[in-house]
Amino acid sequence: MVLEDLFRCAVELAQFRTPPLGHEMDGFCDWLRCEGFSRHGMRRRLWHALHFNQYLRRRGAKDCQSIEAGFAERFITEHLPLCRCKLRYAGRHVGKPSSARSFIGYLSKRGLIAPSSQPSTPQQQILQEYLEYLKCERNLAEKTIEQHQLYLTPFLEDLGAAPAESLRRLSPEQVLSFCKTNAQDKGPSVRQCMQGPLRVFLSFCFKRGYLKRDLAQAVPKIRTYKMSGVPRGISDEDALKTLENIERTTPVGLRDFAIIQLLHTYGVRGGHVRALKLEDIQWRENQIRFAAHKGGKQIVEPLFDEVGESLLEYLRCGRPQAPYPEVFLTTRRPFRPLRCPATVSFLVAQRMSQAGVSRPKMGSHAFRHGFASRMLQQGQSIKTIADLLGHRNINTTFIYTKVDLETLKQAPLDWPEV
Incomplete structure (x- = not known):
């Protein structure tokens, strides 16, 4: 054209x-x-x-x-x-x-112009140096580096127009004051996500000579307990209510129904669903494959009839024609794969709200917790549940099974040494 x-x-x-x-x-x-x-x-x-x-x-x-x-x-x-x-x-x-x-x-x-060789502000120069350190020396994943950038930008902006000079004069009291100011309207988990990158950044600045002393310990620590949170699992009744409320006459309805059915049936993460590719649906072998995510294991499960039917209906009638291997695409032009796992969580929370379902935590992870609780109630062992969830560390599985403590007491542990 x-x-x-x-x-x-x-x-x-x-x-x-x-x-x-x-x-x-x-x-x-x-x-x-x-x-x-x-x-x-x-x-x-x-x-x-x-x-x-x-x-x-x-x-x-x-x-x-x-x-x-x-x-x-x-x-x-x-x-x-x-x-x-x-x-x-x-x-x-x-x-x-x-x-x-x-x-x-x-x-x-097209190779017709050269990108800007230097960041445009002093804050960006220091941040870019730090991000290169995370990528080259600490070998962190791209998404993790993006999170560091997100949470550190306000701190660098708070340093003013001359961040290098401000860092040399930085005191523990200033670090503590920044943390208190920016944590006022945040929950414990978000505060942890903010303060972790800040500690790493302050240690980096000390090693590179921006700081006279390491101020990482000035960042306050938030004590949290893995098993103390409110159960987040969605019940089977609410999950079915959410699915039944979706109008499957539009492309967006077909897509959202297929996504939520995958979450409910297999207990996978939103990132698993977002990354699902056409080749991962093995129609002849009657299997579906979810790539390893967040350091876990690859998950291979039977392709149940109702899941296959909803996927096929979406692929035939709802998925736009676009040259991407991912199964789930946006429904507005330009058609592209869903941007991030948070997109899946947002659309799930929206569908739950439309169905009148209310949980302490709305989103795709509510289905993962609900799946673990359902497997526990059906008498599955903790090891089996860990395999189904794709966990390498069985201790992680206990976070998802804390919903039903009475059943958890009776759950078999497939550990030969016990």
């Missing part, structure tokens, strides 16, 4: 062809089509790409070699808020940041 398929006006087409990026507009247009955007969405993003192109030309950019990704950030953060350009869509800021980033991303993938 090229520009002439979307625009008819010769004046508009001439605008799109202007340098420095005019010769890339046809390719961007075809890329948008392959990504699954509607004609309206493609036109809107192309107008925003033109806006960015004109911004570059006014700043003296003559070709792709003179453009860096930093131009896009300045366009978004400096130009758009004060934009008075006399250009179609110029006054509409909705979608512009993502459109500019998608255009820059397309050009980067």
Whole structure:
């Protein structure tokens, strides 16, 4: 697809062809089509790409070699808020940041522009150095590194415009004050997630010379007990109520029904479901395979008839045509795999709420806890439940089986040494 398929006006087409990026507009247009955007969405993003192109030309950019990704950030953060350009869509800021980033991303993938070589602020420089340390020296997973970035950004912003100088003057009292201020409206688990990365970061800063002494111990510790929380499992009655309430006449209904049925039937995590690929459904062998997740084991289970039927119905009538191996995709253009496990948890919580089901914890993990409790009540051993949940450490399984203490007392432990 090229520009002439979307625009008819010769004046508009001439605008799109202007340098420095005019010769890339046809390719961007075809890329948008392959990504699954509607004609309206493609036109809107192309107008925003033109806006960015004109911004570059006014700043003296003559070709792709003179453009860096930093131009896009300045366009978004400096130009758009004060934009008075006399250009179609110029006054509409909705979608512009993502459109500019998608255009820059397309050009980067094509190898036509170089990414920005340095972070734009002192905070970003220190953060980038720390993230590289986590990746290269500690070999942490990408998602874990993203969590560190999420929780450390407020701390670095709190240090001010000169974070290196602020770190040299940092005191235990300031660390404690930051933790108290940012933990006021957070639960124990979230506070733990915030304070763990902060300890690692402070130790890193001490090793790299940013701190005169290691202040990791200044971060307060929150004492929690694994078995003290409120049971989160959903009952069979509420699980069936949630499934029955889903309208299976739309693509989103077919998708959500299949997802929740997988969670209820197999007790897998939201991440297992999100990562499920077409090849993992082994129709001839009548099996379904869930890849290892969070350091656990791969799970292979029989493909029960009701699960196979709901998956088949979704694949035939609900899943959009898109070149992705993942089973579950978004229902709006551009069609893509679900972004993260939290997306699964959110849609499950939404369906539970619509069905009038209320639990202390809403989301996909409620079905995992409910599955473990159900297996325990059926007389399964702790070792068997651990295998079904994909746990390598059997102690982890006790967290899920604390729902029914009376049954847990009678559960057999398949340990030869006992």
